[in-house]
Amino acid sequence: MNSLKDSIYANPLGEISAFAFDEKVVSVFPDMIQRSVPGYSTIITAIGLLAKRYAQPHSHCYDLGCSLGAASFSMREQIETENCRIIAVDNSSAMVSGFEKKLRQLPSSIPVDVLCADIRDISIENASVVVLNFTLQFIPIADRLAFLEKINQGLLPGGILILSEKLKFDDDRQNVLQTDMHHLFKKAKGYTDLEISQKRTALENVLIPETFGLHQQRLQQAGFSSAEVWFQYFNFASIIALK
Numbered sequence: 529m530n531s532l533k534d535s536i537y538a539n540p541l542g543e544i545s546a547f548a549f550d551e552k553v554v555s556v557f558p559d560m561i562q563r564s565v566p567g568y569s570t571i572i573t574a575i576g577l578l579a580k581r582y583a584q585p586h587s588h589c590y591d592l593g594c595s596l597g598a599a600s601f602s603m604r605e606q607i608e609t610e611n612c613r614i615i616a617v618d619n620s621s622a623m624v625s626g627f628e629k630k631l632r633q634l635p636s637s638i639p640v641d642v643l644c645a646d647i648r649d650i651s652i653e654n655a656s657v658v659v660l661n662f663t664l665q666f667i668p669i670a671d672r673l674a675f676l677e678k679i680n681q682g683l684l685p686g687g688i689l690i691l692s693e694k695l696k697f698d699d700d701r702q703n704v705l706q707t708d709m710h711h712l713f714k715k716a717k718g719y720t721d722l723e724i725s726q727k728r729t730a731l732e733n734v735l736i737p738e739t740f741g742l743h744q745q746r747l748q749q750a751g752f753s754s755a756e757v758w759f760q761y762f763n764f765a766s767i768i769a770l771k
């Protein structure tokens with residue numbers, strides 16, 4: 529996906545408003561996420577491979593908080609199972625329009641429905657694969673359990689949830705170290721200290737990370753029988769949860 533270079537936080541801003549997935553962010557999103565999330569491309573590739581293995585015939589694969597559809601495109605490329613439908617959902621209309629535009633440019637035999645909706649409000653049915661790739665972190669903590677219960681109930685036997693999140697740690701030394709390493713990663717990708725610190729302020733109270741332990745406990749409470757990290761790069765991890 530080609531996109532403009534992210535320079536949203538390059539100049540000093542008098543007031544930093546809360547981060548939103550608006551037109552401005554959408555226009556630079558592929559560049560922003562690549563340069564901000566360590567391991568993003570690896571995770572996207574793996575989501576396709578997991579879908580290839582877990583997509584069941586005549587079932588749905590959900591991409592919740594799909595943004596411009598990177599995970600959906602990766603699943604669509606890999607799935608060989610008969611009669612699968614990808615259902616991609618995002619509540620940013622700018623993201624949904626951008627995704628629909630890309631879909632028109634790259635047609636394929638696997639249907640993709642793109643819905644503009646809050647993922648807490650949609651029904652999940654007949655699902656073999658559910659992807660939450662860096663989305664749950666934007667859902668208020670109080671809503672997370674009920675939302676994961678809904679996903680678990682919508683999954684078929686043998687279904688999986690792929691949950692990628694920014695993590696926090698119980699030990700404060702780890703928080704400091706991993707946060708510093710993430711900032712070094714962003715600097716190596718060309719972001720300045722000003723960009724890093726202004727973006728951090730914008731995301732405060734918008735992106736709420738939790739520890740792996742809390743995620744694992746909640747997934748279990750929601751009905752998943754197993755949840756393990758399959759990938760981690762500093763404070764960014766991806767979890768596979770089995771129904």
Ligand code: GEK
Nearest residue numbers: 549593594595598618619620646647661662663666
């Ligand atoms: C990727 N998965 O490229 N309902 C629907 N969408 C939501 C909600 C909600 N309640 N809250 C946030 N979003 C993508 C990347 S980005 C991660 C996901 C990031 C959407 C929001 O509009 C945005 O598009 C996405 O979740 C999070 O694999 O930018 O750090």
